[in-house]
Amino acid sequence: MSEPDLLAEIAAEAERIRSDGTLPPGFEDEIAATFAALAADPAALEREARAAGSSPVERLRGGLDRRARQLVGPPIRSLQRKSFEKMVAVRDASAVRRLAAREQAGPLLARMGALTRRALGAAGRAPVAPLPPALSHDEAGRLVDGGLEEFILDSLAGIPAGPLLVLEGEQGFIGRRLATRFTLSPAGQGGGLFGPLRRCSAGSLAGIVLSGREAGGFEARLLARLVASRLRSGGSAVVVSDEPSWRARTDPVSADLVSTGPINSGTWLYLLSAAGLEGARVRQSEDRSCYAVAARRPL
Amino acid sequence: MRPARIDQLLPSIVGRDAVGHHTLEAQGVLRSLGFVSEIYAEGIGREMWGRAHPISELPRLPPGRQWLIYQASTGSRVAEVFAEHPGRKLLDYHNITPGERLDGWLPSLAEELRLGRRQMAELSGAVCYAFCDSAYNCSELRSWGYRHSAVSMLMLDRANLARRADRRLSAALGRQRQAGETAWLFVGQLLPHKAQHDVVAAFAAYRKAYDERARLRLVGRRRVPLYADSVVRLADELGVGDSVELLDSVTAAELVALYEGSDVYVCCSEHEGFCAPLIEAMHHRLPVVAYGAGAVPETLGGAGVLLGSKEPALVAAAVRRLMKDEALRLRLQRVGLERSEDFSPRQARRAFAGALEQALGAA
Structure with a gap:
């Protein structure tokens, strides 16, 4: 805004405070002189010049230092970065192996658990009733929450040609529903999360749907990275949470801090985005007991 | 091809x-x-x-x-x-x-x-x-x-625009403004061509002529220590050292609080290729008084008070006008917000x- 009237009025006001003694005479000149004196402090300038290496010997030494840094710095930084990335990759691979092995041992442990429970039951202790699953379907196999089903199908629309890996809990009705539209990867039949994903090669899947399997803390972060690496360009990942019981048990933050899941939808959004997927979005079921999160690998 | x-x-x-x-x-x-x-x-x-x-x-x-x-x-x-x-x-x-x-x-x-x-x-x-x-x-x-x-x-970077203000800092700045203090703000690395020393000079003139309770906050990294020292010493020499704050590093939320908790953004920079903080200030409805050097006039796009000189008395008088003329301030806030939307x-x-x-x- 530089209207002539406004600027003229401002200039007149400046002139007034100069001439009527509001500002002491010579005030502005004094400021300029004060700053010039401070700026021309020879001792300070000398210090700066010394820091920059202005004597011939120091200049030479500074030049050699800089040249050495130029030569050695980038390779060292590159090595540091690569070794850090390698360390993360090794740590992740080892954790995936460990988790896959635990998954394989799962059915055995479950059978042992059942035997133990029977033994305890025989001793008079009541068996613990399992929590009912939140996701349910009608006779035709459709998810009762139509909005959630629509969201899953919408997220998988336009994925590239290739197999869709569906890893879900015992019900398996999402896989049955999707089998009519997509080619399902056989890797999803064996159970577990990390094992099937580990068996698929990098960039081989057009889509991944995870549902009804608990994963929290470090495992969830690892899972997000594994999912992102297995997707083809343009492929989609959908995570469906059908375990509402944690909401009743604890607040969302505490739930996310538990080492085994499930976690909040917002945390999945973050994890999938941090793993390199884009367009992450979330859909809550109508009764807010379950949610689905979807994201896509960039083209 | x-x-x-x-x-x-x-x-x-x-x-x-x-x-x-x-x-x-x-x-x-x-x-x-x-x-x-x-x-x-x-x-x-x-x-x-x-x-x-x-x-x-x-x-x-x-x-x-x-x-x-x-x-x-x-x-x-x-x-x-x-x-x-x-x-x-x-x-x-x-x-x-x-x-x-x-x-x-x-x-x-x-x-x-x-x-x-x-x-x-x-x-x-x-x-x-x-x-x-x-x-x-x-x-x-x-x-x-x-x-x-x-x-x-x-x-x-929309982080400086979209993020919510730091609540504690906002509350502290709000209390100071309620006490009647006029708050000046400038954001940019402490570099000689950004001319923070001229902002200090204008601020000293403003305090002398109009408002002894006014405060100035200079936000930015001390890229050239010698210059930063000179700015501090100039403020001390002019007797406004206690009212000038140099904030070296602030978070995005704190920066938003500073934009929202100030009365005027004053820029005396002598060389700017664009000047992003002007857009941020306008986005947060903070009126701008600026010296028209480099790309400052085209970045402002007519949405601030643009001065042809940065003599301390002139800058001080421009800020005074802004503080007294509510219609002008509201107009600048409106056109400033519109201008920031262009970016x-x-x-x-x-x-x-x-x-x-x-x-x-x-x-």
């Missing part, structure tokens, strides 16, 4: 840096247009690991298959890598301050800037098209012999994509 990939080069990329953020945004635009696009830099901040590659890994595809964009803001060896590469070359010029302005303060930085401007002149024959943040930057390129250039837009992410991405299409068409 349309290239398969368009890669970007820059001297260094770190978090919360305007050019670095612009480069990441540009990568998004390039990828959305179907190009393979990676970022290569000599210095890569830890937070950018995985998002940028070392310059030594820059691939060399046959001519025509690969184009390069150099994000230029200082002198660097990366400009030499860019010049020697066989790919077609585009330049995104964010302005390089003339080295003379730093000569008496930090000779090493002055030399780096001089190198940068020399490199810009030398690249004029090799670059087929240049984008600039402002018409002012384009005029500098033309003076070095660049024939094809267009004003694009700096894709601003929305959508507009900026569209401008960048448009400039890129022009460059592809011109090749």
Whole structure:
């Protein structure tokens, strides 16, 4: 805004405070002189010049230092970065192996658990009733929450040609529903999360749907990275949470801090985005007991 | 022929840096247009690991298959890598301050800037098209012999705009304003050409003439320690040392609180290629009083009080007018907000994509 009237009025006001003694005479000149004196402090300038290496010997030494840094710095930084990335990759691979092995041992442990429970039951202790699953379907196999089903199908629309890996809990009705539209990867039949994903090669899947399997803390972060690496360009990942019981048990933050899941939808959004997927979005079921999160690998 | 990939080069990329953020945004635009696009830099901040590659890994595809964009803001060896590469070359010029302005303060930085401007002149024959943040930057390129250039837009870091203000700081600033203190603000690295010393001088005149309770906050990294010391000592000499705060490093939320908790943004800078803080101030409805140097007039776009001189009495009188004239203040807040919308992410991405299409068409 530089209207002539406004600027003229401002200039007149400046002139007034100069001439009527509001500002002491010579005030502005004094400021300029004060700053010039401070700026021309020879001792300070000398210090700066010394820091920059202005004597011939120091200049030479500074030049050699800089040249050495130029030569050695980038390779060292590159090595540091690569070794850090390698360390993360090794740590992740080892954790995936460990988790896959635990998954394989799962059915055995479950059978042992059942035997133990029977033994305890025989001793008079009541068996613990399992929590009912939140996701349910009608006779035709459709998810009762139509909005959630629509969201899953919408997220998988336009994925590239290739197999869709569906890893879900015992019900398996999402896989049955999707089998009519997509080619399902056989890797999803064996159970577990990390094992099937580990068996698929990098960039081989057009889509991944995870549902009804608990994963929290470090495992969830690892899972997000594994999912992102297995997707083809343009492929989609959908995570469906059908375990509402944690909401009743604890607040969302505490739930996310538990080492085994499930976690909040917002945390999945973050994890999938941090793993390199884009367009992450979330859909809550109508009764807010379950949610689905979807994201896509960039083209 | 349309290239398969368009890669970007820059001297260094770190978090919360305007050019670095612009480069990441540009990568998004390039990828959305179907190009393979990676970022290569000599210095890569830890937070950018995985998002940028070392310059030594820059691939060399046959001519025509690969184009390069150099994000230029200082002198660097990366400009030499860019010049020697066989790919077609585009330049995104964010302005390089003339080295003379730093000569008496930090000779090493002055030399780096001089190198940068020399490199810009030398690249004029090799670059087929240049984008600039402002018409002012384009005029500098033309003076070095660049024939094809267009004003694009700096894709601003929205963190300073969209984030919510720090509540504790907001409350503290609110209490000070309720007590009747006028709060001045300037945001930018402490560098001689940003002329924080002139803001201090004008502030001293304002306190003497109008309001002894006024406060000034200078937010920005002390890039040149000698200059920062001189600004502090000037404030002490003028008797306003207790009312001038130098805030070295603030979070985005704190910065938003400072914009929202101030009465006026005062800029006396002598050289600006764009001046992003003006947009941030206008976005937060903070009226601007600025000296019209470099690209400041075109960035303001008529939405602030633009002065032809930065004599302390004149700047002080302009701030006084703003504080007394509520109609003027409200008008500036309204037009300032409208002006800041011109730089929305959508507009900026569209401008960048448009400039890129022009460059592809011109090749």
